[in-house]
Amino acid sequence: MIAYRSSLRERELLGLKDLSASELDSILLRAAYWESHTEKRAPILEDRFIANMFFENSTRTRFSFEMAQKRLGTQVLNFAAAASSMEKGESIYDTVRTLESMGIDAGVIRLKPIGVLEELAKHVRVPLINAGDGNNEHPTQALLDVYTMRKQFGEIRGLTVSIIGDVKHSRVARSNLWALRTLGATVKFCAPDSMRAPELEAYAPYVTMEEALNADVVMMLRAQLERHGEGILKSKSEYRAQYGLTVDRAKTMKSHAIIMHPAPVNRDVEIDGDLVEAPNSKIFSQMSNGVPIRMAVVERALR
Known part of the structure; x- marks a missing residue:
């Protein structure tokens, strides 16, 4: 069983550099549980809202996260920078704070600029999951x-x-x-x-x-x-x-x-x-394994 954390900072996933072997192992074990789960959906998080905030293009990561979220029953909001107020000049910070203010419980975020994600995490009150952060990390x-x-x-x-x-x-x-x-x-x-x-x-x-x-x-x-x-x-x-x-x-x-x-x-x-x-x-096995891994990470953030 994954070790569920009460602290916001213990539930987010900004990178792997500071994670311990036991924390890594906990996520891997929970992913194995989800991979072995026979039913396509296990709606244990139906009352939770999560936003996928991709400020950089993505195919595999974005769809893998969405598949993981929907298998867990979460309510998914997909944000695309090109169809948002960012086209009108809104900052990344204001965009994330806006979605937080609307009541999301967690956010998956991909960014081009390095260092922005870490700063965002200091100012928002929901756990953030790094889906690709410049050339810094992709946990x-x-x-x-x-x-x-x-x-x-x-x-x-x-x-x-x-x-x-x-x-x-x-x-x-x-x-x-x-x-x-x-x-x-x-x-x-x-x-x-x-x-x-x-x-x-x-x-x-x-x-x-x-x-x-x-x-x-x-x-x-x-x-x-x-x-x-x-x-x-x-x-x-x-x-x-x-x-x-x-x-x-x-x-x-x-x-x-x-x-x-x-x-x-x-x-x-x-x-x-x-x-x-x-x-x-x-x-292609790596791509398949992305879904249970991201189920474990999303569950860690929301429970």
Whole structure:
């Protein structure tokens, strides 16, 4: 059973960096409960209202949260910045405070600016759940990734996980780093020089592509080529040649190793299309696991 918290700050989920192993484990265990739940809906939160506040585009995360919320019976309000008073100049803060004033019990929020979410949380009186915060954190994505690994290997402690690609701009890489280290895994990064986050090197070394493939989990990140304008990063074919998970490279992986990717996937750029649904790929399993993870996180926030 998940440990339900009475404190507002203990029910929100802004990131994983400061969560303990027991808190992470509690969420993972509750997700396993919801995954094993035979009925599609378990309306235990019918009297609760939750707002999905996406100030940045999203497909998988937004629909996964909405599916989780509706399975729990919550009353869901979906906010889209393009159809709101933000078009008239309203600030993110005023938008969130407006929804809070209308009586929501929790909010799921995705933002581009870094640091805004943490400031918002100081001023609102409902728990907030981070659905992607600039290139800072994406906690529920990392939770579903860790959940996928634990289902595959039984436990996280002792695993070696390589995260390959645009680490610099990746909130997924950061949240996975914090969660995996807390649970006892070894994390390695592999990235072109311009895609490295030097501040993370104290926690995970940057290694060659060859060494990165010698891992239990090979996690490819989306090649965010639109953020780069020079050299190798200007060419998809050259990026694939040097940092892509090709069919030939995949043959050098350990026999028990799995392939992961937070999606959206650029097929034949950071990963060959033939590998996306290969037997050792867990990419679509990750997406499926997002629903029970987010059920556990939403329940944690509202009970």
